[in-house]
Amino acid sequence: MKQIVVSALLFVVAGALVSVAAVVVVSHGSAKPNTTPTNVSSAGPNQVIEISAKGGYRPQNSTAKAGTPTTLKLETSGTFDCSSGLSIPKLGYHTQLPSSGETVVNVPPQQAGSTLTGVCSMGMYSFTIRFE
Numbered sequence: 001m002k003q004i005v006v007s008a009l010l011f012v013v014a015g016a017l018v019s020v021a022a023v024v025v026v027s028h029g030s031a032k033p034n035t036t037p038t039n040v041s042s043a044g045p046n047q048v049i050e051i052s053a054k055g056g057y058r059p060q061n062s063t064a065k066a067g068t069p070t071t072l073k074l075e076t077s078g079t080f081d082c083s084s085g086l087s088i089p090k091l092g093y094h095t096q097l098p099s100s101g102e103t104v105v106n107v108p109p110q111q112a113g114s115t116l117t118g119v120c121s122m123g124m125y126s127f128t129i130r131f132e
């Protein structure tokens with residue numbers, strides 16, 4: 001009888017260890033994409049930054065090169081919320097993005113250490129691009 005209790009306990013402990021191992025593996029797996037900026041690419045002398053708008057902006061934070069002409073591509077896909085009403089105050093830019101499509105904003109070269117912020121029409125969603 002005692003032996004059954006001991007083996008049941010071991011079974012529970014083993015199960016807990018497997019769960020911990022699974023959590024460690026999963027968290028390591030998801031850590032990588034966050035550190036690699038995949039939404040900024042170069043196209044000849046320009047750089048292209050891609051941001052999607054739907055219930056907010058993704059990614060919320062981007063890092064791009066300073067002193068480089070920049071093409072900002074805003075992607076919408078079935079976007080019917082206020083993130084389609086976009087302002088980039090520093091550029092004096094305001095637009096209503098189509099519910100689905102791609103909108104290009106040409107951004108002149110920015111100074112190192114500066115940031116560019118876009119906000120939705122209600123000021124509740126935003127994205128920030130940092131130039132380095």
Ligand SMILES: [Cu+2]
Pocket residue numbers: 082083120121122123124125
């Ligand atoms: Cu909003």
